[in-house]
Amino acid sequence: MDILQLVGAALLIGEYVVKIGALGTVPEGRNPGSSSAWLLAIFFIPVLGLPLYWLIGSPYVRGRRHRVQAEANQLLVEHTRALPTVPDGFAPGPGLESVVRMSRHLTGLPCVTGTDEAVHTETDAAFAAMARAVGAAEHYVHVEFYIASWDDATDPVFSALVAAGRRGVQVRFLLDHLGSRKYDGFRSLQRRLAQAGIACHLMMPIRPLRGQWRRPDLRNHRKLLVVDGRRAFVGSHNLIGPSYGSERNARVGRRWKDLTLELSGEAVVGVEAVFATDWYLETGERLDPDEFGLARSGTATPGTNAMQLVPSGPGFPSGPNLRLFTALVHAATRAVSITSPYFVPDESLLAAITSAAYRGVRVDLFVGEEADQFVVGHAQRSYYSALLEAGVRIHLYPAPAVLHAKYLTVDGTVGVLGSSNMDYRSYTLNYEVMLLGFGGGLVQRLLASDAEYLAVSRELSPEEWRRQPLRARYVDNVCRLASSLM
Incomplete structure (x- = not known):
């Protein structure tokens, strides 16, 4: 066996060692969607995926x-x-x-x-x-x-x-x-x-x-x-x-x-x-x-x-904002209204929202007709089928405006607003702050904002969404995977 064959064999063995090791280490402390995205990156493009994982892939912030x-x-x-x-x-x-x-x-x-x-x-x-x-x-x-x-x-x-x-x-x-x-x-x-x-x-x-x-x-x-x-x-x-x-x-x-x-x-x-x-x-x-x-x-x-x-944020490994959103949606009995410029829910929040719709809660989602960020915008679209099938009403705020408000109301009695989007970055990577309010006039102010958005937005119908071309859905799904890495 010449030197080139030895080098090739060593690289092949090393690649499989890395991939097998990744299977047992990448999922630790991470949700399944993010784990799958990182493993795909490491398996199919290890030259890029592995260095990127070591740089920004850890779900933990220490020190x-x-x-x-x-x-x-x-x-x-x-x-x-x-x-x-x-x-x-x-x-x-x-x-x-x-x-x-x-x-x-x-x-x-x-x-x-x-x-x-x-x-x-x-x-x-x-x-x-x-x-x-x-x-x-x-x-x-x-x-x-x-x-x-x-x-x-x-x-x-x-x-x-x-x-x-x-x-x-x-x-x-x-x-x-x-x-x-x-x-x-x-x-x-x-x-x-x-x-x-x-x-x-x-x-x-x-x-x-x-x-x-x-x-x-x-x-x-x-x-x-x-x-x-x-x-x-x-x-x-x-x-x-x-x-x-x-x-x-x-x-x-x-x-x-x-x-x-x-x-x-x-x-x-x-x-x-x-x-x-x-x-x-x-x-x-x-x-x-x-x-x-x-x-x-x-x-x-x-x-x-x-x-x-x-x-x-990264100093709170328990994810207080995501837990807050998910718990409030699970507690809803009549109505949920969500406004988010970047809506990429994790599995728990998506299940909470669709479950609320299935049990008869009216769920309204306000998002921009056009997103200002390509990957997150297309990743957001990849969730529309599941949401529409459950009965969630999706309202598209007209372009060229960028709907950037971030708030949630439940049953017309409790509201949450602040800086946090509903995407992977805001759940784990960004320092955010939200304010929960109830018992006073805050929720009515937020509902008035909903009415303002509703007056100018158009509702996305399941029939319109089913007519989306295959190439658009392909891009949406690829971006959905990529968004889990960010």
């Missing part, structure tokens, strides 16, 4: 970020131990109360009271409200966004932040590195803020030449703003204009349609706690938890809701 999140959760538990499961005066019923208890167990954050000051569905209105709140700041402002860009639309917010910094208000600003870096003005943004006395830091930076490296598939996707512990904003708006800095988008009328809640009351404390944890992760600076009043809780009064912040 400092995991440890700090666990410490933060324990701190929250200690400061809120005396609070009830549900604030006095609210009667959520045993099913919802158990969901609240589960989320508290997974995140350390209790259910407290909060007032829904406004739901902003227009970008200009959302930024104007943020600017007003920052303009009234007396002590501090905490800002955290996945994407931040100083443009014409966001200038009111940034100008208010600069003015606040110059008058002595402590402004802390976090933005995701990879999420923001591709937009105009990124390089000068930190400098402009620093000149106004604003402490600005990148979240999860990837700058190897400076010794900063993170798994590139893990990102901080949260969007929140807090003023003096009295007013907060949580939702889907990034801090960028509605056309996302693209002249082409603006020319064709492509605008992102978002939804952000402006809230006050005790629930602001939960938003503070999420920010404080992220601030410590990126800067090493501990913010005093007593400043946020974590041990406070209110009672039901006219106009208040019971509210619970539910953060999730």
Whole structure:
């Protein structure tokens, strides 16, 4: 046997060793769909699949970020131990109360009271409200966004932040590195803020030449703003204009349609706690938890809701957002309404949604007619057959707009909104934050948003979907597999 044959035999043996080893290691801690996708990549294109798996394939996040999140959760538990499961005066019923208890167990954050000051569905209105709140700041402002860009639309917010910094208000600003870096003005943004006395830091930076490296598939996707512990904003708006800095988008009328809640009351404390944890992760600076009043809780009064912040991400291996969505859908008895720009449910959520439809619950799904991301958009379409067969009503928000709001309502009595999509990335790879609310006016605001979408959307019929060409379904199914790797 010559040297080439020996090398060939060694490579063949090595390939089979890798594949056999992958069979027993890849599925650990991973859902079946993701496991299958990774195994296919390793088996059929090992030269690409294996290095990619070692780079971004692990379902676990270890080290400092995991440890700090666990410490933060324990701190929250200690400061809120005396609070009830549900604030006095609210009667959520045993099913919802158990969901609240589960989320508290997974995140350390209790259910407290909060007032829904406004739901902003227009970008200009959302930024104007943020600017007003920052303009009234007396002590501090905490800002955290996945994407931040100083443009014409966001200038009111940034100008208010600069003015606040110059008058002595402590402004802390976090933005995701990879999420923001591709937009105009990124390089000068930190400098402009620093000149106004604003402490600005990148979240999860990837700058190897400076010794900063993170798994590139893990990102901080949260969007929140807090003023003096009295007013907060949580939702889907990034801090960028509605056309996302693209002249082409603006020319064709492509605008992102978002939804952000402006809230006050005790629930602001939960938003503070999420920010404080992220601030410590990126800067090493501990913010005093007593400043946020974590041990406070209110009672039901006219106009208040019971509210619970539910953060999730790589620091939460139990998947609080996915468990929240799935548990609420299982508890539905009359109606479920879901709005998500990227709808790629895992097996448990898909089963919950279709089971709800089969047992007679009206299920409405609002998605964009055209997605802004090719792979996720086609992966989403691959679920339409199963959903339509179960009786789910799929409403397509008209292009060229991008429906980017992220919320869920159940039985017209409970709602969840925030930054989390219903896809694999948001379940496991992105840091997200959702807000659960019931017992006040929040759900009616969300249902009003549903009515707005319904008025302009068209319903996808099973007959129309069955006419989809075979080549389109092939692309959808390939993308469904690929989406499990992301």
